[in-house]
Amino acid sequence: MTHNLLELRGVHTHIGAYHILHGVxxxxxxxxVTMLLGRNGAGKTTTLRxxxxxxxxxxxxxxxxxxxxxETATPDIAAGGIAxxxxxxxxxxxxxVKENIVLAARSxxxxxxxxxxxxxxxxxxxxALKKFWLFPAGKLSGGQKQMLAVARAICExxxxxxxxxxxxxxxxxxxxxxxxxxxxxxxQQTTILLVEQNFNMARALGDTVAVMDNGRVVHAGAMAxxxxxxxxxxxxxxxxxxxxx
Amino acid sequence: xxxxxxxxxxxxxxxxxKAQFDWKPLALLAAVMLLAVPAIGSGSTWLTLTVAGLAMxxxxxxxxxxxxxxxxxxxxxxxxxxxxxxxxxxxxTTVMGGMAGFSAQGGWQSLLVVFGAMLAAMVVxxxxxxxxxxxxxxPVYGLHLKQILITMGGMIVGEEIIKVIWGxxxxxxxxxxxxxxxxxxxxxxxxxxxxxxxxxxAVVFVALVWTLSRTKIGLLIRAGVQDREMxxxxxxxxxRLFVGVFVAGSALAGLGGVMWGLYQQNVSPQIGGQVTxxxxxxxxxxGLGSTLGCFVGALAVGLVANYTGFLAPKVALFSNIALMxxxxxxxxxxxxxxxxx
Numbered sequence: 001m002t003h004n005l006l007e008l009r010g011v012h013t014h015i016g017a018y019h020i021l022h023g024v025x026x027x028x029x030x031x032x033v034t035m036l037l038g039r040n041g042a043g044k045t046t047t048l049r050x051x052x053x054x055x056x057x058x059x060x061x062x063x064x065x066x067x068x069x070x071e072t073a074t075p076d077i078a079a080g081g082i083a084x085x086x087x088x089x090x091x092x093x094x095x096x097v098k099e100n101i102v103l104a105a106r107s108x109x110x111x112x113x114x115x116x117x118x119x120x121x122x123x124x125x126x127x128a129l130k131k132f133w134l135f136p137a138g139k140l141s142g143g144q145k146q147m148l149a150v151a152r153a154i155c156e157x158x159x160x161x162x163x164x165x166x167x168x169x170x171x172x173x174x175x176x177x178x179x180x181x182x183x184x185x186x187x188q189q190t191t192i193l194l195v196e197q198n199f200n201m202a203r204a205l206g207d208t209v210a211v212m213d214n215g216r217v218v219h220a221g222a223m224a225x226x227x228x229x230x231x232x233x234x235x236x237x238x239x240x241x242x243x244x245x
Numbered sequence: 246x247x248x249x250x251x252x253x254x255x256x257x258x259x260x261x262x263k264a265q266f267d268w269k270p271l272a273l274l275a276a277v278m279l280l281a282v283p284a285i286g287s288g289s290t291w292l293t294l295t296v297a298g299l300a301m302x303x304x305x306x307x308x309x310x311x312x313x314x315x316x317x318x319x320x321x322x323x324x325x326x327x328x329x330x331x332x333x334x335x336x337x338t339t340v341m342g343g344m345a346g347f348s349a350q351g352g353w354q355s356l357l358v359v360f361g362a363m364l365a366a367m368v369v370x371x372x373x374x375x376x377x378x379x380x381x382x383x384p385v386y387g388l389h390l391k392q393i394l395i396t397m398g399g400m401i402v403g404e405e406i407i408k409v410i411w412g413x414x415x416x417x418x419x420x421x422x423x424x425x426x427x428x429x430x431x432x433x434x435x436x437x438x439x440x441x442x443x444x445x446x447a448v449v450f451v452a453l454v455w456t457l458s459r460t461k462i463g464l465l466i467r468a469g470v471q472d473r474e475m476x477x478x479x480x481x482x483x484x485r486l487f488v489g490v491f492v493a494g495s496a497l498a499g500l501g502g503v504m505w506g507l508y509q510q511n512v513s514p515q516i517g518g519q520v521t522x523x524x525x526x527x528x529x530x531x532g533l534g535s536t537l538g539c540f541v542g543a544l545a546v547g548l549v550a551n552y553t554g555f556l557a558p559k560v561a562l563f564s565n566i567a568l569m570x571x572x573x574x575x576x577x578x579x580x581x582x583x584x585x586x
Contacts, residue, residue, distance in 0.1 A: 090474075103479060
């Protein structure tokens with residue numbers, strides 16, 4: 001039986017005076033892709049940021065590999081094996097693609113210390129990064145920046161990758177490219193928690209799904225079940241998969 | 246897996262259009278120097294003024310480089326930067342005064358004393374910077390108005406402490422014999438100390454550029470200037486980096502204080518406050534957080550101050566402000582803007 005790599009129990013998060021998360025319960029099984037769905041403002045991004053410690057939980061418990069995360073600082077959470085790709089991508093635009101990758105590879109002090117085999121694998125997933133290796137990241141297109149953001153998260157082995165809306169604003173061909181990359185990660189048993197609005201992408205990748213609304217998880221289960229139940233989609237997300245095909 | 250070397254990645258990159266280095270601010274600097282030739286009329290006077298302007302620019306760069314890094318990385322408006330300048334200068338008076346006998350032997354001994362004073366000033370100013378960050382700056386991260394108020398307050402307190410230790414009066418900081426006088430190139434007189442100050446400024450610039458572009462610490466600083474949160478999300482403790490940069494910036498201000506004191510050949514407790522406005526003009530002209538921008542901005546300020554001081558002394562009083570306005574009309578984010586800021 002698959003155990004949960006990450007668990008959130010009754011997590012509340014406040015941002016200033018605003019109460020955003022109202023008791024989130026979430027389980028992310030090891031080696032699977034968990035989709036986090038929900039309408040705008042449901043609390044998906046806040047959940048990821050709370051896991052990373054960027055907005056600390058005011059109540060409840062977060063556990064990663066059984067270890068409590070609540071009081072852990074963001075750098076320690078990252079060093080513990082969680083990579084984060086924010087919605088804004090967080091690319092260092094004044095740095096080159098190479099420098100972005102060197103920075104993300106904590107064990108490498110410079111380019112020569114990067115894991116070459118892993119880098120080749122990344123270049124295989126995202127050929128544009130090889131082409132633009134010495135190019136300032138700020139000059140890349142939106143899709144290429146997203147590729148770089150994901151590449152940073154996987155340039156060293158990580159136990160869990162949190163990705164926030166990677167398909168946002170991207171052309172369908174780029175989205176297909178990302179889906180292929182995530183499938184390859186999935187085939188390597190990488191655990192991913194993926195926030196996504198694109199239901200087709202969610203259906204293509206997800207093993208399990210959690211749907212959020214008003215700062216709570218209102219549905220959790222297998223992605224395959226949600227993908228075939230248009231009534232449930234309509235009720236939870238206000239849409240049906242049929243409308244997205 | 247097939248192993249691809251990064252050399253081939255570089256070859257592939259060669260096929261794509263390269264990002265162009267922005268030469269325009271450097272061209273502007275050259276244009277200012279060239280335009281001054283006919284205005285001044287005399288080649289030797291132009292050379293003297295140009296070297297003096299560059300030397301002043303190099304000294305200002307040494308002082309301001311720490312301020313721009315601190316603002317760029319930490320988003321801290323440190324109006325107390327001047328206290329490190331003053332402290333550095335006063336430490337130099339103590340070291341050079343205490344070693345006057347050794348220095349009086351002349352030659353390399355006096356140069357050694359000058360460099361020793363610079364080193365001592367950097368250590369003391371760096372140590373004060375560490376305490377300043379912990380006690381004064383840390384509680385007001387992200388609060389600009391409070392930063393301005395409390396760092397100005399810190400500078401006032403610092404100046405008063407300097408008065409308690411060294412007294413309220415101006416103290417002479419004479420150049421050693423070996424650095425007095427000028428080299429004559431034709432009719433142009435090039436002061437020896439200005440050449441040394443320029444050399445030190447150039448070394449600091451090269452060291453900073455090398456650190457920022459060739460080391461991982463430098464990468465972290467450049468990345469932190471753009472997105473502190475993402476640097477933390479990659480697993481790096483940016484607070485430690487903050488402290489390190491603040492200490493380094495304070496130490497550079499201490500070094501700059503010695504250079505400025507020797508430039509003026511005297512120091513007063515207000516020396517830091519007097520140059521603070523100039524420093525902010527330089528880092529605004531350069532682009533907040535940009536080391537290269539700070540360098541070019543400092544040289545431009547030094548040159549314009551010297552040229553206008555000769556050509557139109559009354560204009561010189563506001564030449565730096567005029568230069569800043571002109572640059573910001575051309576480039577509102579400064580000469581080399583840091584992205585995301």
